[in-house]
Amino acid sequence: MEDRCEVLVLGIGNVLWADEGFGVRAVEALHAAFTFPPGVWLQDGGTLGLNLYEPVASARRVLVFDAIDYGLAPGTLKVLRGAEVPAWGRTKLSPHQTGFNDVLAIAQLNDRSPEAIVAIGVQPLELSDFGGSLREPVRARLPEAVALAAQELAAWGFPGTPRPAGSRFEPLNAASLAIEAYESGRPSSADACRIGDPRLLTPAASGKDD
Numbered sequence: 286m287e288d289r290c291e292v293l294v295l296g297i298g299n300v301l302w303a304d305e306g307f308g309v310r311a312v313e314a315l316h317a318a319f320t321f322p323p324g325v326w327l328q329d330g331g332t333l334g335l336n337l338y339e340p341v342a343s344a345r346r347v348l349v350f351d352a353i354d355y356g357l358a359p360g361t362l363k364v365l366r367g368a369e370v371p372a373w374g375r376t377k378l379s380p381h382q383t384g385f386n387d388v389l390a391i392a393q394l395n396d397r398s399p400e401a402i403v404a405i406g407v408q409p410l411e412l413s414d415f416g417g418s419l420r421e422p423v424r425a426r427l428p429e430a431v432a433l434a435a436q437e438l439a440a441w442g443f444p445g446t447p448r449p450a451g452s453r454f455e456p457l458n459a460a461s462l463a464i465e466a467y468e469s470g471r472p473s474s475a476d477a478c479r480i481g482d483p484r485l486l487t488p489a490a491s492g493k494d495d
Contacts, residue, residue, distance in 0.1 A: 291324030292443055293344035293399075294434065297351040297385060299332050300467065303417035304352050304359075304409035310419060310464055311350035311405070311430045316457040318431050319445030321438065329458055338388050342397035346441055348434055349385065352423070353406030360422030361408040362429055364437075370404045403437050405430050418468045 296312030298305045309329050316327050326344070330337050341347055349370070355363055371386045392398045407430065410420040418424075435445045448454060460466060 290326050290344050292321075292326065292346045292348065292438060292441060293340055294325065294327045294348045294438070295330040295337065295340075295350070296328070297330045297332075297349060300418075300462065301416060303411040303414040304407070304420055304423045305412050307352045307407050307409065307419060307423055307427075307430075308350040309458075310424075311427055311434070313457050313464070314427050315350075315431045315434050315445075317448070317454070319435060319447055320454075321445050322443050325438065325443050327457060335387060335391070337385070338391055341388050341399065342392040342395065344399055346401040347399040347403070348437055349402070349404040350430060350434070351385070351404060351406050352409040352412075353404065355406070355408050357408045359408050359410035359420070360426050362426050362433070363406055363408075364433060365404040365406065367402065370402050401441070405433050405437075416471060418464065418471065 294312055294315065296308040296310070298308035300306035300309050309331060312327055312329060321327075326340075328340060330340075330349075353363065353365075355361060357363070371389050389398065389402070407423050407426050410422055411417065419427075438445060456463060461470075
C-alpha cells in the first residue's frame with residue numbers, strides 16, 4: 286500500500302475574486318493560529334483543480350475550506366461531512382472556479398478515496414469583484430472557521446497547539462499575498478476596473494464592434 290499522509294487541510298478558491306478567496310484565507314488563518322503534529326499538511330489549493338488529485342488521494346483524512354453556495358444568508362458557515370461533500374462539489378460558484386468533486390471522483394475510481402472528509406464552507410456575498418478581497422460578513426467568519434477546523438482535527442487525533450502571541454513563523458504563502466498586504470496594495474475602484482478589462486468592455490457597452 287502506498288504511503289499516505291494522515292491529514293490534508295486544503296484551502297480552495299481564488300483570492301482575486303472577492304469571497305471566492307475564503308478557502309485560501311481560512312487555511313492561512315489556521316496556519317497562523319496553530320501548529321500541528323507531524324502528519325498534518327496545510328496547503329493553499331487555490332484553483333489547482335485536478336492537480337490536487339495526488340495530495341487528496343495520498344491523504345487518509347481531508348479537511349477543505351471553501352466558499353459554498355448554500356442559498357443562505359451571506360456569511361453563514363456550514364460543515365459538511367462524508368457523502369455531503371461530493372454533493373456540494375458538483376456545483377460551481379462561477380466560471381473561474383474548478384470542481385473539487387472531479388478530484389474526489391477520480392480518487393474513488395482508483396480506490397484511493399480519503400477515509401474521512403470534511404468541508405467547512407461559507408455562503409459568499411460577492412464573487413464578481415475582480416481584484417477584490419473578502420466582504421465583511423465573510424471575513425468576519427474566519428475565526429469561527431478556524432476554530433471549527435481545529436475541533437475537527439482534534440477529533441481526528443491531531444490537536445493544534447496555539448502559537449504564542451507575536452511569535453514569528455513561516456507564512457503559508459508569500460508575504461505579498463497576505464490579506465493585509467493584498468488589501469493595502471489594492472488600487473481604488475476609480476483606478477482599476479472591477480469586472481474586467483475596460484478596453485474590452487467599452488465596445489460591448491456601446492454596441493460597437495470595433
